[in-house]
Structure formats: C-alpha cells, structure tokens
Amino acid sequence: MSIETTPSSTPDPKWERITAAYQTGPAAAPAVTIVKDRQPTVAFEFEPRPRPAWMMSREELKQWAVYARDNTLDWTVYQLTHSPYYLGWSVRGYRRLCLRWWEARHDDYRQQIATAKLMLRQAREMPRGEARAAAESKARALLEVRRAEFKAHKKRHWIRTGISGLVVVGGGTIAAAVGGLWVQILMAMAVVLTGAWFGRPEEAVVAPVQAPTRTSRLGEDAMRRVLVEAGVVPEKRAGEIRGVGIPHQDGPGIAYAVDLPSGIPATVALGKAESIASALGVHQDWMDLELDRSAGSNASRLSIWVSSEDPFSVVRRSPLVGHKGPLDLWNDGAPIVFGKRGNTVSIRVRDTMMLVGGATRRGKGMLIANLNLGAAKDVRVNLRLFDGKASGEHNAFGRILATFVKKDPERLALFLRAVLEDLDRRSDFLDERGKAKLTEDLIEEIGGIELIEIDELATYTARGTSRFVDEIVENLCQIAAVGAGLGVLLVCATQVPEVDVVRGRLRQNLIARVAMNTESPGASNTIMGDGMAGQGYDASQIPLNQPGRNWMSTPDTGTIGTRSFLVEDDDKPPILADAYELRKAAGRLPGQWRDPIEEKLTAWTGVSSAAGGERGNGRIVRVTLLERLEIVARGTGRDCATNAEVFRALAATDPAKYGQRDGEAERAWSSRAGKLLKDELESLGVDLEAKKVTGPDGERTLGYTLADVLTARNARP
Secondary structure, three states, rough: OOOOOOOOOOOOHHHHHHHHHHHOOOOOOOOOOOOOOOOOOOOOOOOOOOOOOOHHHHHHHHHHHHHEEEEEEEHHHHHOOOOHHHHHHHHHHHHHHHHHHHHHHHHHHHHHHHHHHHHHHHHHHHOOOOOHHHHHHHHHHHHHHHHHHHHHHHHHHHHHHHHHHHHHHHHHHHHHHHHHHHHHHHHHHHHHHHHHHHHOOOOOOOOOOOOOOOOOOOOOOOHHHHHHOOOOOOOHHHHOOOEEEEEEEEEEEEEEEEEEEOOOOOOHHHHHHHHHHHHHHHOOHHHEEEEEOOOOOOOOOOEEEEOOOOOOOOOOOOOOOOOEEEOOOOOOOOOEEEOOOEEEEEOOOOOOEEEEEEOOOOOOHHHHHHHHHHOOOOEEEEEEEEEEEOOOOHHHHHHHHOEEOOOOOHHHHHHHHHHHHHHHHHHHHHHHOOOOOOHHHHHHHHHHHHHHEEEOOHHHOOOOOOOOOHHHHHHHHHHHHHHHHOEEEEEEEEEOOOOOOHHHHHHOOOOOOEEEEOHHHHHHHHOOOOOOOHHHHOHHHOOOOOOOOEEEEEEEEEEEEEOOOOHHHHHHHHHHHHHHHHHHHHOOOOOOOOHHHHHHHHHHOOOOOOOHOOOOOOOOOOOOOOHHHHHHHHHOOOEEHHHHHHHHHHHHHHHHHOOOOOOOOOOHHHHHHHHHHHHHHHHOOOOOOOOOOOOOOOOEEEEHHHHHHHHHHOOOO
C-alpha cells in the first residue's frame, strides 16, 4: 500500500488559493498564517539609583564631613552647657524616688488603722449590751489585723529595700574598686542620668485630636438612626429631624446640633443619654448632650458632642503654671478643673459653699491645691485652712494664709466662735449701707472675702473625735446658712462621706458639690445628693486609674464631669512667690492688715495662728523670740535673715505689737519694729546685734545670721 503525496494533474481550486499566498511580485498578497505574529521582546531597563553628591565629588565629601563635625560639636557643647539642668533633674529624680519609697512604706495602712480606731471609739459610745460588745469586738479585731498587716508590710518593705541596696551598693563598690578611671566616670554618669530620667520635667499628656470612627459622619442620616434606636423619636417621624450646620471639631471630639420634630423637646433626649451613647457605639462618659441655648435656638434643638476615646484619660497641667499677675475670683473664678472637651472650668469665689468628698488618694488634695493657688493670687481673699490630716501637704502655703492650723479641734471651735462674731460685724456693715448681700465694690471695705477650708472634715465632726464635736457642727451649720451673702465661704473636704460626718443641715447649705471616686453609690449620694447616683452621676463608677476625676455640681455649671488640673510640688513655689509679692504690694500679707478673727484668737489663747503660727507649719505652739529668729533665718535658705524678713515674720505672729498700722509708712514701721525687737532682746538679756547680711536680691543689708542667733540661744542659761 502506498500513499500519494503529490497533487494530481487535475487543478484544485482550494490548493491554488493556499499556494497563491507565497507568490512574489508587486501584486503578491500578504502571507496568510494561522499563527499570530510574535511581538518583539522588550528588555526591562532598570533606572540607575541616584547617588548622593558627596559620593560623586571630593569637594562635596569635604563639605559633608565639615557639616557632620560641626553638628557633633554643637550637640556636645549643648549637652555640656546644659549639664547643670541635668544635675538639677537628677536631684529632683532621687527626691521623687525617696518620696515613692516613703509612700510605698506607708501605703494606706495608717489611714486604715485610723478608721479602725474611729470604729472602736464609736462602738464604745454605744449603749451597753450585746450590740456594743459585738461592735467593739469587731472593731478591735479589725484594728489588730490592720496593725499586723502594717507590721508585716513594713518588714517586707525593709527586706526588699535591704536586698536592693546591698546589690546596688556592693556591685557599685566592686566595679569602682576593680575598674579604672573610665569605669568610674561611666558609673558616675549612670548615677546622674538615672536621677535625671526620674526627675525630668513631666509634660502634660495631650491626646491627639481626632474624630470618632462611628461618629465621624454625624449628620442628619446618622442622627435619625441614633435617635430612633434610642427611642427619642418615633420611626415614622425620623424624616422630620433636621441638622443644624455641619459636624465640626470641638476639642478631642466632634460637635453637631439637630432640631427634633415639633412637639418633642430636647430634654427627652437628655433623659435617654445612655441609649443614645449605645446607639453611637461609645461610652456615656465620652459624650455630651445638652439643650442648645445659642442665639436663634429653640426648645427642640439638641446639641451633641462625641469623642472616640475617654476624654479624661489625659492629664492637663494647671494654667496657673507660668502665670504671672493677679486673678479675679469674684468675676472670673479660679481655674481648678477641665471638662470633657478640654475646656477650663473656673470656680467663682462669690457666694458658693462647697463640699468635696471621695475615697483616700482620689484627688481631693489636688483640687484643693488648685483652688488655694487661685485664691492666693486674689489679694481680696483671706484664705484660712484647718488641716485635719496634719501632714506637710499645705505647708508651702503657710506664709500667705491668714489662719493655718493642723489637727486642733479646740482651736477650730474657738475660731468658729470668732467667725460668728465677725458675721455680726459684717451684717451691721451691710445694714448701715442698705445692702442685702456683699457686692464687689464693698469687698475691700468690709475686710475681704473669708474663704475657710477644712481639709478632712471627719477629724472634727465625726462623733467621738473630741468634746468639741457638737459645737463645731452647730457653728459650721450656722456659718453655712448665713455666711454666703456676707462674704464668708466654706469649703469642706472629707474622705469619709457619711451622714455622721457631713450632717444634713450642713450638707444642704453646701450647694456646690464635688465627688471623687467613692466606695459605693450611697457614699456618692451623700456628696452629690439623694438619688443622683440613679440619674447617672455615680462617683463609685469613676475609674480608679484617673485620680482627680469627679462629678461637679455648681449653680454656674450644673452637674458635669471634670478632672482636676495637675500641679506638681515643684510647680507651687513660683506661683506662691508671685502671690506673696502681690499680697505684699497690696498690704494683705498676715500681719500687714488688721485681722479681727486672729485678734480674738490671740486674745483668747495668747498665741496667733496667722501664717501657720510661730513655726509656720500650722502646729500652734509657743516659741521664744530667739526660736522665732532661728526659724526665720533657716527658712530663707541663706542661713540669715534681713531686718525686713524678720519684721514681717514677727508681724505675722504678733500683729498687735509688730504689725504695720493703718496709714503708717514703711520706713516708720521698720523703725518702730526694730526698736521693739531691740528692747525685747535687751529685756531677755540677749546680746544679739544686727550686722550686714545678704538679702534675697543679693544686696548687703542689716539683719541677723543664723550662727549669731544659735550662739545667743546657747549662751542663755
């Protein structure tokens, strides 16, 4: 069998058409193929990487080397010239570490023991019987347990301290002895840098401004959904909701306003704040709802503000840090807290009594410190402080306080008697002028605004704490009832918000309330008012990691959430120094003006409590003249005191004798005070002469050195 592969002689039209594609010549048709023509391969060309100029040119390399050298030298010189700052930071850092160690040693055990003792005293006052025996047994057992726990805690603390100290000191000593000079230099640098790290200035943490995710499109459609889901507006009327303006940034969140359908007031939405927050997908604390009271508004216009995170998670430094000049607490108030939107909330010292309460270490002291710093810079305010904790928390304010006493119920009772007598004087003053209450133009003439602060009210008003409890409570109630219109204001702080501490008559007249974190909703209601916790203002729900956060209720602000500004211990001296100079220039330092309250206390007790008393720390004791001179000389930090400093200190403690009289010139007062001091020293048989000393401005002037004062004290029999 064979296969024929050549065409036959018979013409084949199909074959002719195929072969015609291969003919050549001008009329030849293009070749036909069933394979697509291949595209030419394009090689990928890499773009050459640009090289820096200093790699391409020797001159550029030289310039780069000079630039790097100059930058290195500048950085080194900057660090060397700022080394004193680092040394100061280092000292402050080790001071902070020591304070942390001391706080860790005590923890909260002392307060717990004091509470147990109070429970035991209260149990002993109960009528005899089984209930008293059970309460006394329970309190005594609790006291023993707390003491045992404190003892064990101190033992563990000392063991940890000893082991850590042994490792650090032993390792450092071995390294310094074995290593060379460079090792010792590096160790010294490590010591300084460690302290500088813990003592570096703490800048306020400011949260980045950003809009919330789910609420970034706040608008008519979003608000219709939210208000319908929250049950504020019926679904069939959702289309009647109208937006006002556009959503806009306001602090760390977004603000928007909407008009609800007619017949639905905005107050309906205020009552369903929790449901609205849930519909928006945020916590209720991260949202603000309020009735829009701007021009052209109406009762159905709702203003809403929402943040994407907790607005109180940040710490903000007090605006008074770095502030110079006086404040006007009557009209503008003192900046003590900030609101959700980062706005400053100021408290006016006009006619408002305040109650501050919360658990221990929850920020009451920081709020009081902010208020005191603001009051210090208004020379019309006579600041009087009774510290029931007897710590050094308020010592820095001592020299500007009209009255400063620590943990002395008897003196508080006498003080309140003097205040009640002064209220009569103020009432007669206003009556003669036909005034119903104090006005701004009469503040200076009446003797200033009396701001009386009692820090830790339980020390003075808890049953069984002293024999003066009933008198103190009754007098506080009378002052709270009538003092506001006469320019006598009360600020009471306590970490025991119980009805036995804050009596009903007293609480109802303390109309401004600030509640820090409390142990229970009942304690929160004791501060804020009955039923407030059920309305959403429950201080027991305030996070423990946000000290200073609170619910605040005042006639000016309503009930709002706020947090105290941060004031470090190192921030207070410059502010108080400015306040001291303001009061000195205005003649309103203790001893510069006639204080009827302190005059009565001095007449009744024989010792003054102005500016913290003789020792300046609030512990009212009698000291000799030489002891007073020693305290003044040590207090300047220069181991000496000028005549002016001595006379001011003596005038603060004995204004009747050394105080500057009305209309008396500065030079005449100095001359009279100097003669009185000289006569008193001679009557004591003390040989102490004034000599040239260095004043606070660096100038040489007459005064007394600490060495001469100590020599005179030791020479006395």
